[in-house]
Amino acid sequence: MNGLDFTFAGAALTALGSGALWWPAQSLLCVSDLHLGKSERLARRGGATLPPYETRDTLNRLAADLAATEPRHVVCLGDSFDDLGAAQALPEQERLWIMRLQAGRQWDWIEGNHDPGPVGLGGTHLAELALGPLTFRHIADPAQRAEVSGHYHPKASVYARKRSISRPAFLFDSDRLILPAYGTYTGGLGSGSQVLCGLMQPNACAILTGPQPVVIPMPRRAS
């Protein structure tokens, strides 16, 4: 598992290639926008019956990150479930799996727009979490600083050798850190989009996830 170290608001952090954020000083692992149960929600609403394996796949990757970092504290930064119904409809096997992952550590569910209430799983349900210099909330608040958020599913692209490489990405400047979506069935919003350009300062950077995470100046061109 690879990561990129950086300092944000005085905290020494690591952006993992998986899209998770690791804060060694607090032994804290943060993941955002898991969207567990997305395929169930889609089918429930009369849409396509997508391969029902995204919860399993997301938890597989999360379990690998947990095994590698062994955090004492896990923060799920909102939209952990595609909706409250999806949380309730989780197959027993996957419910138990989540409970096993929670064992022996503090586990905080930050509420998101998709999952605004308690989900009936272990862990603590919070609107937001302040810890040391940082505040964790689902949707960035332009008035706040030292804030870690998710929600936008940011991605960024690099154009190298006549080829555009686009990946989910961390975005950060001196005030704000936005995490990429961790869930398997999640799309992305380009860093060049109006809303992300508006939130982030001109000298913001993007860390592209992948086997070898790389940092670039945040691309502001629409793509």
Add this chain to the structure above:
Amino acid sequence: MTNMRALPPKFADWFGQNGWSLHPHQQEMLDRAEAPALLLIAPTGGGKTLAGFLPTLVDLAEEPHEGMHTLYISPLKALAADIKRNLTRPVEQMGLPIRIEDRTGDTSQSRRRRQRADPPHILLTTPESLALLTSYDDAARTFRGLKRVVIDEIHALAESKRGDQLMLALTRLQALCPDLKRVGLSATVEDPAAIAHLMARHPDPCEVLLADPGPAPDIQMLRTEEAPPWAGGGAAYSIPAVLDQVRQHKTTLIFHNTRAQAEIFFHNLWLANEDALPIAIHHGSLDRAQRAKVEAAMVRGDLRAIVCTGTLDLGIDWGDVDLIIQIGAPKNVKRLVQRIGRANHRYNAPSKALLVPANRFEVVECVAALEAVLEGALDGDAPGPGPRDVLCQHILITACAGPFDADALFAQIRSAGAYATLSRAAFDACLDFCATGGYALRAYDRWQRLLQRPDGLWQLRDPRSAQRIRMNIGTIQDTDKLKVRMQRKRGGKPLGEIEEGFAATLTKGDTFLIGGQIVRYEGLRETVVEVSRNAAKKPKVATFGGTKFATSTQLSARVQQMFTQEQWPELPPHTAEWLALQREVSQLPQPGELLVESFPHDGAEQTVFYGFAGRNGQQTLGLLLTKRMEDLGLRPLGFVATDYATLIWGLDPVDDPAPLLDSAALHEGLDSWLAGNAVMKRTFRAAATIAGLIERNTPQARKSGRQTTFSSDILYDTLLRYEPDHLMLEITREEALRGLVDFGRIEEMLSRIAGRIEHRRLPRVSPLAAPLLLEMGRVPVEGAAQERMLAEEAARLMEASGLAQLTPPPSNIPRRRDVS
């Protein structure tokens, strides 16, 4: 043979007044009006459409009819509109009590609703609009009394999934109207029986009626003062000669194989058009309003030439076209003959056409194609069994119309030629897929899309599904397109569309061609590409894709045979000299062996495999070889395939190609090699979209734009990881092996060369390899090289921007570290 059926006096008079008489095949269509299925093969200009409609008109003239009598289906919306115009004239002049209407994606909602409740006598439509019509619960009422269905340009439909969808829709119509008669109208094809097989209601036969094919076309290669370039597809060199031809003829159609080429050619033609001849451009990427303008001008006879692509390929009546010019090699003899025959609408006059090779390789191909035309050798491949993604969509459409019985539906489907051999197990797998997704993990027993009721019938669980399914009807797989508009405060002028992938490569300030003008990329606003006018003489970026045809096996073999000749008296001197030069610096690929050339170029190591396996086969060869190279640590970056060769470039040179081409190794694990590949993902995306697993259009997406959608690649990867035997992956493999993969031609090539590999290491690109470097459609390899490139480019960007020197804020210099 049936007895001759006399033309009613009203019709005979009308023909007489116009100074016309019935063609023999028109009379015969009338005589054989009661045939359950009848396929007419006739040259263009032979009154094929009238032949198809004559029995209908006579029927309706002699006897009043309640509701719809005849359904006409054409592959093009424009063709439906055109036919409506042409049919209305005789109907009005003879004063027949017949109502004719068209119905396409462009027809207004209110009119469409009215057409369902109160259908016209003759309805002109497209396969997609028909499929949509059959999805309503009132389909039985709409089609009540339907007697005939006329399928125009059926040879064009038969080559694609649109044809399969149409034939499935016909099985439904046939169930609603058991006496329905089927008529197919086709241009000259090499195998009429194959089309008849698709068209028939099995096990009933479909009769074939061959009209007099008319005189042979007059096709030649355009001889120019200037030699074609060594590479490229623009054919700019031919502009003066082409303009000369335009001056000498009334109306010239100038066909191109791709839209990009059409754009560039038109631009150059316009720059050289000193006499200001009225010349226009027409292709599928242009805005509809712009296209309509060109079409109207052409019908009025205002234009001397139209630069166009396949959108003008079908039998639209374009007035007085007296010359066809084909720019670029025709790739396929059959298509060439049809294109030329079709655009010329004068019956019994030879079509006149000129081939313009875009580069010297294409000179060879043009000469080979001309020889084939002279010999009357049409090429083509036998159609395979009906694709199952289309079948899945058909099941969903059936469910939209109301509860259905699986046994009855299975029997209905088997009456379509392409599905005549469909097994019950294969059908059941598709039904299960539509109902539950067909996963080993039974996740959707509660949320099935289709439910089996206690009485055994299947129905939609959630009635809201019907709207979603209807929104996604169709089998046409356009790559995602973005609209291009002039930048303005409030919605500038629409210019056309470009592919999303192309848009992604643009940076502000880049210039490109669209609709014959050079524009500057300004940015992306939601899903619209905004551009401004630009006065530059030359566009910076000029590539966006269009359709690509594969050169047929037959034509490839002819070209290869030409390479064995000592001299080439039939070729222009410039091309003969070029081949001679290739023979001097390297060698010409010979039948019975495989020529491989390696040379450095453009900062990468290039290797060319001249396999002559056709574009799809060479593409697969590229996939397999790059995978092998990746495994051997040769870090390939990508490849491009043409009909004759595959060019692979990478960071390391290929010293010995023989191990790469080991036949056993190529065979071994073809599946796993292909699994992670871009072509498979592309095939999956198409199949999954048609089968209804991916919804291109959803009610939500209409509201919120495209941010919420995630890439189909994720679905593909997930299925591959958790359920590799799933039906969708099975269909993907099936499709890929049949279409894009074409492994058969690689096997044929391997047995042809039997291990004889001729490897040439060259200091620079060879004459024969040069065109490959300019080919479009490059496939990137996502391997070690990509990670390295990404890291290099990221470091460069951080340095260049100065961010790398910044101490916090925003951060200290990020360092990579391994958490293990």
